[in-house]
Amino acid sequence: MLNQSKPISVFNFKPGTCLRGKWHQRTYYIKEKLGTGAVGAVYLAKQDNNQWVALKISDKAASITSEINVLKKLAKVQGESPGPSLYEIDDWIDRRGECYPFYTMEYVQGESLDTFLNKRGRQWLGVLFPQLLEELEQLHRVGFILGDLKIENVIVTHRPIRLRFIDVGGVTLIGRSVKEYTEFYDRGYWQCGNRTADPAYDLFALAMMALRFAYPNQFGRTKEPKKYLITKLKQASPLKPYDPIFHKALLGQYQNSQEMQQDFKKRTRQLTTKRSAVQQQKRDIDWLEIVICISISVILFFLATFY
Template structure:
């Protein structure tokens, strides 16, 4: 029995070059490298028919079925691709005779959100907030709470620049109890709410995502969680324009992501308007004309970015 358990533990750590043969659909996947691992299973970069894909494999069949159902549900949401596109679902029998469930999804190649903001400037913070809130709104409307929303489950892709979800593990139907979570992002850990699957749970984690961007080493809870988190927000210059909205989300004041998104939109619009007025006041008539034209262009670009969310 000990030997079998050792083999089972060993053969799920798939080595590069190994071929996974689907038991039912007979598709062949060549493992390239491990991308990550969570409570439910591990995700690998693989090659199929000359193209790259992401393969998630686990011995927890029930949990995998839930994740597959979530991906299928999200693909039915009109006008948005909330999660990776599902390509295949199958089983694999290892060389040691163990059965594993796996599913294959599109491989989203991109950059970590924290690194992108560091390289391209904090002006992207507001844009990514709106994109995430728009997607979370559609996610919630489809009947699901993301549950384990965290920085590790997000990636920034290009053409156009957009933040995307890369793992739906932990997703829970609205009204049920959250079972899979990461403590730093969990309001229950901070003593600031329950683990009931509702939009406000995701919105708390949403705030923690942006806190984590500027505090990459994270930090532990203390005796006064609300005071600690509020102070962390206040100490980040890039978060100052949004601090009241973020604090409202931490304390559960928003019933939907749409409410929060509207307030972020208002902040961005007001901020841009104030900057344009201040800049115009300092220039002569000719420069003022150019500045106003530039301001209109910036606002137009902003509305274009916002339109991508609709």
């Protein structure tokens, strides 16, 4: 339970802490902290109906209201939302009478992108990225960009296998200044553009996600950041099949997500055709070897029998 002798912190609830909503009177039991950010903290909690949810609570009412509005916007995106579904909005009153806004959302289970790719193979980039690009296109069409798109903010779900983002704190209205970003994924940091929200900002970050996978320890900026970034891309062997696509994204040469998605699909078809040709060639060689072996065996049999 919370210590009454110290100020309450929404960032440090212990497992087993019980929260009850002021308005809807639902009870939530904290299991563990999932993460802490600039706006608040997210916890895995069990609702009183035994449903697991992600609960985000904050002492910044304006910021958390903004996130709630974004989640409502995502719910209007055509098809399945790439982000978590919003469940309930409420306030929690602590023992001192302080009021903290919170909301609950879908608890998205899965594994990190880098873990998934290391297990399944880098060819899955050609499956997961086009799918996310399609969902980003829907978000862009309703006037927003994801903003703080990074490998830590996405997760690969199973059944079906799908890439989803789990933090909407960086979502920004197109035309506004990006309000939340991480330097490594930010085109302004690499001098590849400004921080005004547009679709190309998300596409740059998507390419940086791929580079983050290729370089687990990341890398820092140099005196010529843009040139250095392109060099690192060329040296990233896991990304070779899609190098031209990521190159265009880093240089801001895509106007929208759909263009990048089409390039991915085209490249994936080329790789599939090439792979099939190689496999067919291998099968042909295998059959040729079998025929040669049989022929040699027949010749040796006749030589042994008649001579």
